[in-house]
Amino acid sequence: MPVKTDNEILTLLADKATKLRIHSIRSTTAAGSGHPTSCASAAEIMSALFFSVMRYDPAKPDHPANDVFILSKGHAAPILYAAWAEAGYLKVDDLRTLRKIDSDLEGHPPTKLPFVDLATGSLGQGLSAGLGMALGAKVDGRDQRIYVLLGDGESFEGSVWEAAAMASHLKTGNLCATIDVNRLGQSEPTMLQHEMDVYKARWDAFGWQALVVDGHDLEALLEAYDKAAATKDRPTVVLARTFKGRGIELAEDKDGWHGKALSGKEADSAVSALEAKLPKKGAVWKATLPSSNGAKAPAAKAMAKPPYAVGGKEAATREAFGKALAALGEANPLVVVLDGDVKNSTYTQDFEKVAPERFFQGFIAEQNMVGAAMGLAARGKIAFAATFACFLTRAYDFMRMAAISHTNVKLVGTHAGVSIGEDGPSQMGLEDLAMTCAEPNYTVLYPSDATSAWRAIELVAATAGPAYVRTSRPKTPVIYGPDEKFEVGKCKVVRQSDKDQVTIVAAGVTLFEALAAHDQLSEDGIAARVIDLFSVQPIDRKTLVAAAKATNGLFVTVEDHYEHGGIGDAVLSALASERVAVHKLAVREIAHSGDPDELLDKFGISARHIVAKVKSVVG
């Protein structure tokens, strides 16, 4: 591929870079806040990518075959908007609405904008997303390149190195990162400032083609991106040595200018100086369109029914998850799966067996696992990522951004609660419901038996947006048949009578404790309604209200989760205005190693405790 070094292109790109700087200054000054200096350092990089390197249809920013750009340094949002304005998609005048409450041009890029696949603004997430997209393009055989722009400060986030290791391991030659090494962080110079040789050594060692360039030299940038495109066996990182605030004399390479808009007067002066560089009439840019139209999504078949019979062989919900995932993968070619070196515990290995080309071993790097899943999901896949429930806490910032992006990512946590037993508290997910339900657009399901676990996987795959399914380690009885209907937002009333005095709400392993308690209470003449909550978010308020009416507003909830933010609180919240009494049984202290049944009892969530609590509160 010949390097495009002719003067006309370079002049056009230089002019575009100048215009990007002008727009970034003007829009942040209009907003009264923002990061013009973080934009200015990246002006040549953005110009090179948007007006020479990338193949995309500027009229169709969401065209599936466009090359993809991810602004991982999301605080430079104004220059992203400026680039799309210069490309013709946004109106230049609209850039002045930056950061206003009724504008889509938010402080950091939101997915409402069709050219934003994933919201950024929490640093160090873009490379994982880019890796996911690069893997997706490879799976689909699409000639598509993924460009990710990172800040130098953010490259110290560990997640960046998780992505770096996996990207070279998987030889994603279609992934190209650029680091805008502008030397200055928010509060002081970065750790490495302009030590480009150290940056290069690190990326080399992580298996990337690492190219150090003057990030304000357009010819050098174009040459680097050409090299990147020509390198198929490994990803490329362009290490661009730049100056923060470049082209804004007042602020260039100076401390104290991070995240600060210029005053009106300062902006006028800076813009005048920049405008003086522009020709009266510059060359006209012409887009390089994507190389294909993108393939249509392959057709999905109906997923097989759950194969479990009521009262049949006991199975853990995590095992049923693995089997369901394999069945889903066979039915729907859009499904992809990532795991964090625990596929023989989460049972995602069942999926790997049926669709190895759509299974990605994420090794022990949960942030990148979730981030790559988000990237795959953002480009049309139904992406599952699974590990022990407790280790998803590692990826909470990614999960938070998945909520902000309304990403179609499906997280599955196995080994929830103290019922995992001997491995002890470090391996017990006891805050996973608190963290996932806090995100307002997450669907959160918590199946109790193999059938409902199977249906939970089917349901989240069919429900748009982020989702979490909580599964358990111990084997539990099968209580639902293959034709039982499950819905998001619906619970199951598994025991009821006209004489119920209390409603016991449980899910997962505690449902079976509740059922045992029900039988013991029944022998003692106390009728209890038992609800399998199943859908923690959204919650089945209607059925809970009906239960409140039937059982005099008396509830006992029991859960293998910490007390705050679990199913007890979800029930309380659903009935907040109903003046009910809810007695929560939950894990209230740091847990311990031991036999699962011993632990359920020790931490107060076994049948015995349910019986005692009911007896103490029933009339």
Add this chain to the structure above:
Amino acid sequence: MPVKTDNEILTLLADKATKLRIHSIRSTTAAGSGHPTSCASAAEIMSALFFSVMRYDPAKPDHPANDVFILSKGHAAPILYAAWAEAGYLKVDDLRTLRKIDSDLEGHPPTKLPFVDLATGSLGQGLSAGLGMALGAKVDGRDQRIYVLLGDGESFEGSVWEAAAMASHLKTGNLCATIDVNRLGQSEPTMLQHEMDVYKARWDAFGWQALVVDGHDLEALLEAYDKAAATKDRPTVVLARTFKGRGIELAEDKDGWHGKALSGKEADSAVSALEAKLPKKGAVWKATLPSSNGAKAPAAKAMAKPPYAVGGKEAATREAFGKALAALGEANPLVVVLDGDVKNSTYTQDFEKVAPERFFQGFIAEQNMVGAAMGLAARGKIAFAATFACFLTRAYDFMRMAAISHTNVKLVGTHAGVSIGEDGPSQMGLEDLAMTCAEPNYTVLYPSDATSAWRAIELVAATAGPAYVRTSRPKTPVIYGPDEKFEVGKCKVVRQSDKDQVTIVAAGVTLFEALAAHDQLSEDGIAARVIDLFSVQPIDRKTLVAAAKATNGLFVTVEDHYEHGGIGDAVLSALASERVAVHKLAVREIAHSGDPDELLDKFGISARHIVAKVKSVVG
């Protein structure tokens, strides 16, 4: 320093390694679960460290001047217990209680054991903790070395590379990592298997002295640890090439043996083979004691009173936090502070000014920031770590382990909620209360004005265990005087009368919305009690119950946090059995950029919404 290569020592160490293997096999077989093969690969490493390299008093595992050992690969706990048994601190017979409900020898190392500073078991956390301890030793001028043993699989956790970058940047020559490169992960071979040159290149590039050795060669290990001790200007990593299951013929270097105990018969056979290597009567080990007695903790003075006058100049709680932290630092030399390149937003720069030697710039790497703080706290410091509330989600797994360890770490989140304004949702902490309150032993305080923010910092510093303080970006009025008394577990009733019809519970910025609503309601003839919750966990149940009695059990809660897991749920939970009605006003969707006041209104938590809600629910 001469290398200790004489035969007697090497024989003793080889015998100890054999005994460590035997104990690891026997204890896991007795437990019926555990990771004997992950122990076996590390037997020579553990033997070299515990019986030659480290200076410690085996009778006093918690001696402050002992060299420190952190088992980052916590699943190898049996060999840690075995080492302390061979060192004479534990009884060999007690090793058979491994993983039992009444034993401290849990599946992963718990802090109940005096030789465990921080619980491990979530991989990739030990190096950050070790870095924190190494910094603590340097601050105190203590001749103490910190040894961290990592697995190879876990070295792909990004947090390891965050710690690696910061450790070399800060030239912590007293930190020495060992990676047990045993080639096999849980579910398949690791990404790099035995590519020792790649490991070496990565650690070299991250500024460490990287020494590749045969991890079963005791002489080579001792030589490496000698080199490490002699190198003062940078940390050392010993990259030990090992075989998983080494010395257990059945399992050595074989897939499918992760986390699997040997059967009784298999164990007998393996132990017989190992015992055959042992001499009838081996040499007697003698400990090398620590080089000093450790300094006494310096005396703390009383912290200055908050300098704010009621009705005086408005101040943000984040600003008051910074000032309070500086005052605390001046009063108490045990206080250390870490920040994630936002010290000019969190105002930890105020602390840096008064105690620069106790301030650590963590750059943009929140996991390591919290992990290093945990290490500092585990060794006697009162360690604060601060960043935007939203970015603490990045460190949730560390925060979870801080709970499990009961670590004395103090986290402060600034920029809580939509009230940060124009930066938009990626910068808004809206799930921080959900995640911190879920951990049952966290103290969680949420001050509303500068005085209460100051007192919150004073209180968490004086309260043992993990804590979180939530602060806000906007300036708010000062409503408490310097002599107002604040307590953990106590709220403030800021408006009350005998005619109150409803209780409004708020905290932070929404307290001022509640006060405005109170005044408007009062004009309309509705008396409302207003509570400043302040202490979210533990919560002031007594005062809330009294308010319930006084206001007919009618509550409106209003918070700049998502609906699930915030102060509304905390109030509901405290009153769960009281049959009250709680109407929650909270952020219920993904937020947006905009003016802070506009956003409070748009997302339903402004005074106007409180007034409307109260009017709709009062009699």
